[in-house]
């Protein structure tokens with residue numbers, strides 16, 4: 001599923017400022033089961049020049065914070081997203097998901113397994 005959904009939830013839930021960016025995600029296991037996601041981020045100014053102008057300048061990260069979102073919280077987010085939008089939560093209505101991102105070959109996609117490429121929520 002798209003990280004954007006979880007990011008937006010944390011952003012809204014914790015009242016994070018607009019310049020807050022997430023820099024790291026990690027699924028944490030409780031025994032053999034994935035139980036929550038750890039998300040790290042901080043406030044970050046944008047690059048003023050160069051080829052990456054307008055992108056966050058991660059070297060100047062301040063006010064670093066860590067958040068934990070449980071898998072049940074994420075399941076609830078997905079459920080709510082599908083009800084609100086009618087879109088498949090795994091591909092966010094695109095009908096395809098990213099399998100690999102490569103600088104050389106570009107981004108590779110495959111047909112979304114959850115909705116079988118329709119992009120619609122299955123209810």
Ligand SMILES: [Zn+2]
Pocket residue numbers: 088089090091092093094095096112113114115116117118119120
């Ligand atoms: Zn889908």
